[in-house]
Amino acid sequence: MKKSSITRRDFIASSTLAGVSVMLGAKALGNSSNIKPLSSLRKIGSLEVSPIGLGCMNMAGVYNERMPKEAMIQVIRKAYENGVDFLDTAEVYGPFYSEEIVGEAIKPFRNKINLATKVGFSFNSNGGFAGKSSRPDSIRKAVDGCLQRLQTDVIDLCYLHRADGHTPAEDVAGAFKDLIKEGKIKNYGLSEVSPAFIKSAHSVHPVSALQSEYSILERVMEHEVLPLCEELGIAFVPWGPLTRGFLTGRFDKNTTYGFRRAQVPYLRKENLEANFKLLDFVKEKALEKNVTPAQWSLAWLLAQKPFIVPIPGTTNENHLMENIGGLNLSFTQNELADIRTSIEAIEVKGVRAPESVHTNL
Numbered sequence: 001m002k003k004s005s006i007t008r009r010d011f012i013a014s015s016t017l018a019g020v021s022v023m024l025g026a027k028a029l030g031n032s033s034n035i036k037p038l039s040s041l042r043k044i045g046s047l048e049v050s051p052i053g054l055g056c057m058n059m060a061g062v063y064n065e066r067m068p069k070e071a072m073i074q075v076i077r078k079a080y081e082n083g084v085d086f087l088d089t090a091e092v093y094g095p096f097y098s099e100e101i102v103g104e105a106i107k108p109f110r111n112k113i114n115l116a117t118k119v120g121f122s123f124n125s126n127g128g129f130a131g132k133s134s135r136p137d138s139i140r141k142a143v144d145g146c147l148q149r150l151q152t153d154v155i156d157l158c159y160l161h162r163a164d165g166h167t168p169a170e171d172v173a174g175a176f177k178d179l180i181k182e183g184k185i186k187n188y189g190l191s192e193v194s195p196a197f198i199k200s201a202h203s204v205h206p207v208s209a210l211q212s213e214y215s216i217l218e219r220v221m222e223h224e225v226l227p228l229c230e231e232l233g234i235a236f237v238p239w240g241p242l243t244r245g246f247l248t249g250r251f252d253k254n255t256t257y258g259f260r261r262a263q264v265p266y267l268r269k270e271n272l273e274a275n276f277k278l279l280d281f282v283k284e285k286a287l288e289k290n291v292t293p294a295q296w297s298l299a300w301l302l303a304q305k306p307f308i309v310p311i312p313g314t315t316n317e318n319h320l321m322e323n324i325g326g327l328n329l330s331f332t333q334n335e336l337a338d339i340r341t342s343i344e345a346i347e348v349k350g351v352r353a354p355e356s357v358h359t360n361l
Helices: 008-018 069-081 097-105 107-112 136-150 169-181 195-204 225-232 243-248 269-288 293-302 317-328 333-344 354-358
Strands: 042-044 047-049 086-088 114-119 121-123 129-132 157-160 188-191 209-213 235-239
Touching: 042 235, 069 097, 069 107, 069 317, 097 107, 097 136, 114 136, 136 157, 136 169, 157 169, 157 209, 169 188, 169 195, 188 195, 195 225, 195 354, 209 225, 225 235, 243 269, 243 293, 269 293, 269 333, 293 317
Parallel strands: 086 114, 114 157, 157 188, 188 209, 209 235
Antiparallel strands: 042 047, 121 129
């Protein structure tokens, strides 16, 4: 009889039965030294960070309801206790609520973690969204607000969340350069911008990180962007490494998605039949390694380049531990080559066209 794949439900059941041990591929996770030895740290500008970070967007309620602050503080502290020292948030998440959660959570160990946030939007007097803004004065004002909410005197990595389409990249980089000189931030990054924008910003002050969507399903960043990051020494921080949960295997062909997921092209009904073929491949390969599809997908992403640091988001401690378990899986070069041949033979739908990398989202 053919063995079925290991689902997130299986993982949670195994974790519960094992007590303090959890199923993490070939080995169980003990303390942080098992998952974050010095040699496994990855560089982002002046920072050395854990190979996997924690995305804190959904704590503020984006694909789900807004989560209770105390419960999310426990998730963040659980991540820290298990070696995750790179946290990602943004002013627009909530807005502001995610930063407030993170700021409270990290107070006992602020100087032992790397804190990233993002700016680039404006808000009205009621805290409502009022559009993109990359102007230097807007960036400066936003950073001051982030510092207050995060309860810190310096931000380790601050991104421009989205370019506004009007402010030159050189002006954006100049604003961040000044903030670095003033000691308010240590490094700056960009998100979902074109190679031309990256080069222009980098010419003013080195860009430390680029954050854009990248996964085994959505691979458009492999066109020009990842090679550029490698050339310029820019770390790449993939958001959506598990494609809104699709690569965890939690959904099937009968799933009805909520509003936010339903708007994602590769999750639309007309594209799912094709994309489930890729998911079936991921499940098959994960089963061969005795890991979950999520763990396999994260491990594959980590294996693409040594400067990639995915930030899977979660509000669930079990899912957090599952994601961390991806660090225990590795691939040989022959395995990676075989995987590449296989995935390129699978037609996926609803993903971005290569030429779209030249557009700032």
